[in-house]
Amino acid sequence: xxxxxxxxxxxxxxxxxxxxxxxxxxxxxxxxxxxxxxxxxxxxxxxxxxxxxxxxxxxxxxxxxxxxxxxxxxxxxxxxxxxxxxxxxxxxxxxxxxxxxxxxxxxxxxxxx
Amino acid sequence: xxxxxxxxxxxxxxxxxxxxxxxxxxxxxxxxxxxxxxxxxxxxxxxxxxxxxxxxxxxxxxxxxxxxxxxxxxxxxxxxxxxxxxxxxxxxxxxxxxxxxxxxxxxx
Numbered sequence: 001x002x003x004x005x006x007x008x009x010x011x012x013x014x015x016x017x018x019x020x021x022x023x024x025x026x027x028x029x030x031x032x033x034x035x036x037x038x039x040x041x042x043x044x045x046x047x048x049x050x051x052x053x054x055x056x057x058x059x060x061x062x063x064x065x066x067x068x069x070x071x072x073x074x075x076x077x078x079x080x081x082x083x084x085x086x087x088x089x090x091x092x093x094x095x096x097x098x099x100x101x102x103x104x105x106x107x108x109x110x111x112x113x
Numbered sequence: 114x115x116x117x118x119x120x121x122x123x124x125x126x127x128x129x130x131x132x133x134x135x136x137x138x139x140x141x142x143x144x145x146x147x148x149x150x151x152x153x154x155x156x157x158x159x160x161x162x163x164x165x166x167x168x169x170x171x172x173x174x175x176x177x178x179x180x181x182x183x184x185x186x187x188x189x190x191x192x193x194x195x196x197x198x199x200x201x202x203x204x205x206x207x208x209x210x211x212x213x214x215x216x217x218x219x220x221x
Contacts, residue, residue, distance in 0.1 A: 033208055042115075042200060043155065045208040056208050090154055100143055100162065102209060104154040 002027055004093050004105030012111045013081050021076040021108045025093030031055070032074040033092040033102060034066060043090060049074055050096075081112045114138055116203050118212035125191045125219050133186040133215045135201030144177055144184040145202040145209060148195075155200060159186065191219045 005024040013019050025032050031050045035043040036059075045058035049068035060066075063081075068074045078085060088109050092102040116137045125131055135144060142163045147155035161177035161184055174187045188195055196219045202209035 035209075042211040042213050043209075045210070048208055058208060088152075100145070100160050101157060102145070103157060104147075106154050109152075 004091055004103055006089075006091050006105040006108050008108060009106065010109050010111075012113065014113055015081060015083060017081050017112075019078045019081060019110060021078070021089055021091075021110070023074045023076070023091030023093075023105060025072050025074070025091070026095075026103055029093035029095045029103075030072060031094045031096065031099065032068055032072070033094075034060075034074070034076050035090045035092065035104075037088040037090060037107075039087075046076070078110075083112050086110060086112045115210055116144075116201055116212040118199075118201055118215050120215060121213070122216040123218070125195075125217065127193060127219055127221055128190055131188045131191060131217060133188070133199050133201075133217070134183065135185070135212055136181070136183045137203055139182070141177070141179060141182050141184070141203055143203070144175075145204075146173075146175060146184075146186050147200045147202065147211075148197045149200065149214075150197045158199075188217070191217075193219050193221065195219050 007022045033048040034046040037043040046060040048056045052068045066076045088107045090107045091105045094102045119134045144161045146159040149155040159175050177184045198214040200211045200214045202211045
């Protein structure tokens with residue numbers, strides 16, 4: 001079965017640079033969630049989209065922005081990167097027909113040096 | 114508010130059983146359980162919904178006490194592959210709020 005796709009899988013950036021992470025949800029899933037997981041931490045919700053509209057906002061820094069496109073893929077844009085942004089970034093998707101089940105992508109490991 | 118998980122860590126021998134608990138200070142409409150191996154994505158295990166509906170893994174069971182706002186995950190006859198960090202999440206069809214996780218290690 002098709003799963004959530006994230007790219008890139010690994011990304012190394014320097015402080016103050018920008019990064020763009022991409023998420024392709026499971027086909028026919030219309031909701032996308034972004035989570036950030038620091039080393040040894042639990043995943044923290046950043047932002048979510050339903051039908052291309054922002055639906056919920058969590059602890060997303062102002063330096064980050066995100067959007068969902070007409071094909072339901074989503075991009076997380078991160079600017080003025082800081083060392084503390086180094087983390088695993090997961091995207092999860094769900095469908096309105098079965099909204100309780102969120103399926104996670106493999107994640108993007110971002111390292112800021 | 115973040116759910117509270119216990120224990121924080123547990124070590125089992127193959128074949129032993131374990132129980133992981135998750136409790137919340139606010140009303141729960143659903144509880145989600147995920148297992149995560151180091152450096153990998155959380156894998157969906159189980160969801161328990163208010164009213165008793167339960168969906169998930171065949172070999173893992175869970176309970177949901179709505180009144181006590183608690184859920185427990187039961188791992189029976191553990192296998193080496195069960196090792197990982199188990200997270201409970203609350204939130205229903207909204208963004209999940211995860212507990213801090215329970216690290217489970219199964220040894221031969």
